[in-house]
Amino acid sequence: MARVIASEARPRAAFRPGRVAWGAWTVVAAALVYAAGGAGVVALLMTAAVLVAVAQQTLP
Amino acid sequence: MHRNQGTTSWITKAVLHALAGLTAGAAAGAALGLLGSRLPLDVRAAAAAVLGVTAVVVGAAELWSPRTRGPRGRDRETPQRWMDMGPLRWAARNGIALGLGFTSRLGFWLWFVVPLTGLLSGSLWVGALAYGLYGFSRTALPGAVMAAAIARPGWEYDLWLLRRGMQARSLAAGNLVLTGAAVSVGVGL
Numbered sequence: 218m219a220r221v222i223a224s225e226a227r228p229r230a231a232f233r234p235g236r237v238a239w240g241a242w243t244v245v246a247a248a249l250v251y252a253a254g255g256a257g258v259v260a261l262l263m264t265a266a267v268l269v270a271v272a273q274q275t276l277p
Numbered sequence: 278m279h280r281n282q283g284t285t286s287w288i289t290k291a292v293l294h295a296l297a298g299l300t301a302g303a304a305a306g307a308a309l310g311l312l313g314s315r316l317p318l319d320v321r322a323a324a325a326a327v328l329g330v331t332a333v334v335v336g337a338a339e340l341w342s343p344r345t346r347g348p349r350g351r352d353r354e355t356p357q358r359w360m361d362m363g364p365l366r367w368a369a370r371n372g373i374a375l376g377l378g379f380t381s382r383l384g385f386w387l388w389f390v391v392p393l394t395g396l397l398s399g400s401l402w403v404g405a406l407a408y409g410l411y412g413f414s415r416t417a418l419p420g421a422v423m424a425a426a427i428a429r430p431g432w433e434y435d436l437w438l439l440r441r442g443m444q445a446r447s448l449a450a451g452n453l454v455l456t457g458a459a460v461s462v463g464v465g466l
Contacts, residue, residue, distance in 0.1 A: 239340060239451035243458045250459040258463035259403060262394045265456045266407045269387040270414035272445040274422075274438045276384045 285364035291420030293365060295413055297372025302412020303405040305377055309395030310404025318399070325397045326464045332457025335386050339450035347446070348383045355381055376412030385449040390456055 250257035313321060339345060355374045359367050374380045378388060391411045395404025422434045 239447075239454060242451070243455045246455045247458045247462045250462045255463060258459050259398075261456050261459045262390060262403075262407055263410055265387055265390045265452050266394070266411040267414045268452050269385050269391065269449055270411050271418065272385050272387070272449045273378075273382075273415060274418050275440075275442045275445040276382055277439060277442075 287423060288420075290364055290368040291417075291423060293368040294372040294375075295417035295420060297369045298376030298416025299409050299413040301373040301376035302378075302415075303409030305392070305412075306395040306404035306406070306408025307401045308404075309392055309408070310398060310401040313396040313399035313404070314401070316396075316399065321397045321399055322464050325460055328393060328397070329457045329460035329464060332386075332390070332453050332460065334457075336450045336453030336455075336457060339386060340447060340454060347385045347449075348388070351380055351382070353381065372416045375416050378411065378415065385446070387449040387453045387456070390453070 246257075246261060250261065253260070339347070355371050359370050362370065378391065391408055394407040398404060398407075422438070425434050426432065
């Protein structure tokens with residue numbers, strides 16, 4: 218019961234500045250891709266490939 | 278020291294592990310690029326447009342609820358029995374498995390960007406570069422962590438990484454939004 222009350226008392230999606238930062242980065246990246254064309258897309262895809270490999274190191 | 282792993286320097290194993298990951302990833306990416314080149318450009322562009330929007334939606338949902346579990350894939354470690362094969366064969370086989378990625382735990386929706394880059398670019402070289410970078414990064418990092426731990430004793434980089442699960446999830450989800458938006462813009466160019 219205590220767990221239910223605790224989970225209900227906490228907002229499910231609290232405001233976090235990180236999300237706003239990602240939103241801003243997305244707009245900047247989209248503008249850069251528009252300016253750089255295909256090369257910009259390829260650069261972002263390569264970044265994603267490295268980033269997911271690093272993120273996977275945090276998996277238990 | 279595990280079983281018969283003590284006879285070979287960890288540096289040799291780490292280098293072989295990373296080379297195996299790089300080779301396996303690059304080969305898989307090249308194969309996907311070659312396969313993609315057989316598909317008509319308009320089919321690949323349409324698929325990229327749909328997947329770009331899907332990536333934005335999935336990434337945003339994950340960013341909003343980071344506690345949701347990502348895709349599991351084959352939800353397991355690489356088999357411990359591979360260590361019985363000997364240090365070099367273990368390093369090579371483990372490197373290939375991790376470099377390909379899908380034979381073990383995936384954990385992040387962002388992972389699908391790697392094979393799809395090869396398939397949808399229709400380029401052997403772009404596919405090999407993306408998947409090769411992934412394979413190398415994933416298999417070289419444990420060696421880098423080991424080297425860092427030796428250089429600075431007392432700093433537990435592996436535990437530091439394991440404690441950063443939530444940050445990694447946000448980073449990967451945000452990057453998925455960003456990549457999806459970039460692909461959508463790129464396809465529209």
